[in-house]
Amino acid sequence: MPWESPDSFCMLDLLASDHAIEYAFMYNGTRFHIFTSAEKLLGAGNLLQDFNKFLSHLDDPDIMFQFEEWVLAPLDDFMRKVAPSQGGGTRKPITLLDYFAPPTYAFTIVNKAGTLFAVQEDYNAQIHGDSSPRTRISDSLSDSGPTAHELAGDANLDGYNMPSQDFVCRSSLPPVRHILASELERVDDGLSDEQMSDVPRKVRRVGTDDVFFFKAGSKDHGHLREMELLSQINRSGNFSSPFQTSTLVGIVVWDDSKTSLMGFLLEYIEGETLASRMDGASMETKKKWVRQVESTLKRLHEVDIIWGDVKADNVMINKNGDAVLIDFGGGYTPAYIKQELQQTVQGDLIGLDHIKVALGLTDGI
Incomplete structure (x- = not known):
């Protein structure tokens, strides 16, 4: 956690407009979505002034750190209750499905008599947004629905961000194996307690010795570009030794929908x-x-x-x-x-x- 805690903390997403902030993060294997705005902080005290100061300087790492301390302080007791430290003892194996579909809580931060107060809400991905990587695999461009750009354009920070979803045509996917997210577990070799909320990178197929490097889908579509270029490299037949690049070996799909891409697998490089x-x-x-x-x-x-x-x-x-x-x-x-x-x-x-x-x-x- 960013305020001098030995627990594990990882920022997942940050969206800001000129008057509101949405913040998603992982804490000890549990996901939290936080929303606050100038409107919610009107009232007694200096909370609105503090918020506006943070909002205008979020690109400064020191200011971002201070904002995290400030906005998460009213959640401290709740977070430690529902997401206790995972340190000590034997760690339970975590699959990619476990990591990207964890227990999730949503809060709006408001001004209550000059003090920050956290109002809990029932988490709903359609309302609060979903920071998990999902790229819909469509059978044709005609059924792919709105583009990722169009969805992003519909984002409304007056309330909450509508979840965005990318689309990729099935015929454009590389000819590699598809593996369920539940079949891949994090390789826990030398990871500290503080790293346990980070996105898994080194993964193993459950029940095997097959180890891969996992890359999750990204909002900037970099995962689609990388898969295409690595496929192009492979198809060219011009990159045998001594010419060496990453090697694409698999695609990771969600268990609840094999038409939803989570990310891809690369040959692991020691x-x-x-x-x-x-x-x-x-x-x-x-x-x-x-x-x-x-x-x-x-x-x-x-x-x-x-x-x-x-x-x-x-x-x-x-x-x-x-x-x-x-x-x-x-x-x-x-x-x-x-x-x-x-x-x-x-x-x-x-x-x-x-x-x-x-x-x-x-x-x-």
């Missing part, structure tokens, strides 16, 4: 990121890694694929000491390239130059 390994590596090893990244990036461009967010954090060094390009979900790093250069060959090459600088292989860009 190793660390280039960003983690660079400081202790020799100059010759750094040169080898850059050659591998450069040659794989060149091959990507030859088949008209843009890597996207090119940086040392998105290169894995596997157990054989080779560089593997990961994260094809789009996006960019503002410190590396201008926004207008994202998803361009030029942007990729500038990102590569930044990697070289970080490794000490060039003086600057």
Whole structure:
């Protein structure tokens, strides 16, 4: 929890308008949806002024931390009662279904005689929104309903955010196995108590030794882009060793609807990121890694694929000491390239130059 607690806490979603905030988070394996607005905080005291200060500076990490402490304080006792610490003893295995469909509580924070007060409501995904990743798999574009953009445009923070849902045509999905969310459990190797509310990444198929890296669906549709590009890489037949990228091996679907995509599975890479390994590596090893990244990036461009967010954090060094390009979900790093250069060959090459600088292989860009 953000206020000096050893318990586990993970922010799931934050939506803000010019007068309201919706905040979803996981606390000790239990999900909470919080809503408050200027209207709800009218009255005695300085609560409205405090709220407006937070609202205008939520992009500041320190202000965001203060907002969490402020808005969650009236829930403290309730949260500790319904979601006690999971630390100590043997941990119960958590499946992806357990994580994304947990006990969920909803509250509106109001001004009661100058004090923040939490009003509990019956949680309803159609009213309060659903932070779980769901992408509807439709048989054709004609039955896909409104677009994700249209749904997002209907969001109404005067009350609550309407749940958004993406759509993907079944025929565009890659030809990989579909696995139920209940059949995949988090691999609990070295995770601290504080990490237990984080989205599971390393997962195992229940009853087997098959281990994967899980990526959940995202509101920016990055998961759809990444699945398509990894499928394109596989279809090209041009990426056998020494050209190495992430490998798509499966799709995760919801148990209650096999036509709802939760995320996808990648081949698990044992190793660390280039960003983690660079400081202790020799100059010759750094040169080898850059050659591998450069040659794989060149091959990507030859088949008209843009890597996207090119940086040392998105290169894995596997157990054989080779560089593997990961994260094809789009996006960019503002410190590396201008926004207008994202998803361009030029942007990729500038990102590569930044990697070289970080490794000490060039003086600057």
